[in-house]
Amino acid sequence: MDIKTLYQEMGIRPSVLKFGSDIEDGLQERFAAIDKTAEYNQLKVIKAMQDNRVNADCFHFASGYGYDDVGRDTLEAVYASVVHTESALVRPQVTCGTHALALALGANLRPGDELLSAGGKPYDTLEEVIGIRPSNGSLAEYGITYRQVDLLPDGTFDFDGIRAAINEKTKMVTIQRSKGYQTRPSFSVAQIGEVIRLVKSVKPEVICMVDNCYGEFVEETEPSDAGADMVVGSLIKNPGGGLAPIGGYIAGRKDLIDSCGYRLTSPGLGKEVGASLGVMQSFYQGLFLAPAVVASALKGAVFAANIYEKLGFKVVPDAAESRHDIIQAVELGTPEGVIAFCKGIQAAAPVDAYVTPEPWAMPGYDSDVIMAAGAFVQGSSIELSADGPIKPPYAVYFQGGLTWPHAKLGILMSLEYLAREGLVKLS
Numbered sequence: 001m002d003i004k005t006l007y008q009e010m011g012i013r014p015s016v017l018k019f020g021s022d023i024e025d026g027l028q029e030r031f032a033a034i035d036k037t038a039e040y041n042q043l044k045v046i047k048a049m050q051d052n053r054v055n056a057d058c059f060h061f062a063s064g065y066g067y068d069d070v071g072r073d074t075l076e077a078v079y080a081s082v083v084h085t086e087s088a089l090v091r092p093q094v095t096c097g098t099h100a101l102a103l104a105l106g107a108n109l110r111p112g113d114e115l116l117s118a119g120g121k122p123y124d125t126l127e128e129v130i131g132i133r134p135s136n137g138s139l140a141e142y143g144i145t146y147r148q149v150d151l152l153p154d155g156t157f158d159f160d161g162i163r164a165a166i167n168e169k170t171k172m173v174t175i176q177r178s179k180g181y182q183t184r185p186s187f188s189v190a191q192i193g194e195v196i197r198l199v200k201s202v203k204p205e206v207i208c209m210v211d212n213c214y215g216e217f218v219e220e221t222e223p224s225d226a227g228a229d230m231v232v233g234s235l236i237k238n239p240g241g242g243l244a245p246i247g248g249y250i251a252g253r254k255d256l257i258d259s260c261g262y263r264l265t266s267p268g269l270g271k272e273v274g275a276s277l278g279v280m281q282s283f284y285q286g287l288f289l290a291p292a293v294v295a296s297a298l299k300g301a302v303f304a305a306n307i308y309e310k311l312g313f314k315v316v317p318d319a320a321e322s323r324h325d326i327i328q329a330v331e332l333g334t335p336e337g338v339i340a341f342c343k344g345i346q347a348a349a350p351v352d353a354y355v356t357p358e359p360w361a362m363p364g365y366d367s368d369v370i371m372a373a374g375a376f377v378q379g380s381s382i383e384l385s386a387d388g389p390i391k392p393p394y395a396v397y398f399q400g401g402l403t404w405p406h407a408k409l410g411i412l413m414s415l416e417y418l419a420r421e422g423l424v425k426l427s
């Protein structure tokens with residue numbers, strides 16, 4: 001059977017395949033640049049593993065207190081090597097990205113300190129961590145104050161505003177690399193470096209933390225290379241490579257990471273305890289695969305941007321823009337468009353392809369939301385996934401794709417579903 005027939009058997013009509021193939025043909029230069037970045041990052045990861053003498057003992061199952069858990073300690077050294085920091089905390093006991101960020105903040109701020117967000121409102125889940133929305137156990141409840149400097153109307157940093165906001169209480173500045181589910185642009189490592197330089201010039205002892213979620217391996221450098229004192233992320237996203245079944249990481253200055261260890265386990269115990277419980281092989285192997293996985297996700301994002309822009313929809317980032325994270329937004333303009341798109345992503349999944357996603361009222365959202373995911377790891381957003389709030393401008397956010405062929409199939413299938421509903425015209 002030739003591949004066109006196989007696509008057709010999977011439900012993709014020839015006109016959709018042709019439309020996609022023509023777009024793909026025009027993207028070879030973009031794809032080559034993405035592959036070059038992946039090549040660089042792959043070498044960086046392998047070198048870090050070699051320099052830290054990763055060996056088969058690292059994959060053994062450690063239980064109980066986990067003193068001298070060689071796999072865990074070596075993995076933390078590998079992470080520190082990859083992002084060029086003194087130390088790292090990378091563990092299954094750090095349950096997700098939000099938990100890692102909450103740890104990095106809570107461990108290094110004390111009552112009376114102030115946290116400053118340099119790029120406007122942080123990711124939704126951090127609102128409760130900080131206490132922007134009142135919440136049990138928030139930093140606000142411990143007497144840690146918060147201030148934010150919004151971005152300028154053009155989406156760039158307000159350098160004057162940041163300078164003016166730093167005061168005698170300012171202990172930490174947080175910068176979020178990815179736009180997450182906002183409409184602002186995502187920041188490059190170079191842009192983040194400019195903010196860090198400004199902050200340090202005003203008050204050198206301020207700790208600069210970067211929420212690196214969705215950004216890892218998109219560029220050849222990480223924010224720690226641009227002066228960040230801590231970088232923080234989720235293993236259920238980029239650096240887990242789709243294999244890590246849980247986890248978060250914090251990498252940075254040794255004293256700050258030690259504090260995170262004491263906060264995670266207990267004062268006095270710190271990083272010495274915390275058995276790795278058999279997940280180490282997936283953490284190592286996921287990190288090893290991550291540069292190539294991120295490249296696949298990026299190709300999918302660029303492919304989708306080009307397809308949907310050509311069909312007249314607004315896409316963020318646009319078809320030609322440089323990328324600083326793996327998220328792609330497509331404004332479909334109608335509820336039917338959002339629903340059809342998500343149904344297509346679901347229908348292309350390796351897992352749960354036969355279920356039909358429906359919009360529903362999810363806690364924490366002010367409208368119905370539809371989500372498409374057929375993932376091996378629950379909620380994994382490095383795997384191909386999409387979600388869309390059913391409210392104007394009827395945008396769908398999608399990300400991930402462990403392999404480029406799967407990302408391609410997913411996007412073609414989204415287009416197929418839009419075509420079936422008569423929502424697009426493929427001339």
Ligand SMILES: *Cc1c(COP(=O)(O)O)cnc(C)c1O
Pocket residue numbers: 096097098099123125176177178179180211213214234236
């Ligand atoms: C996903 C995300 C988080 C939270 O990570 P989880 O693993 O979902 O808890 C924080 N910040 C940003 C920018 C994210 O994209």
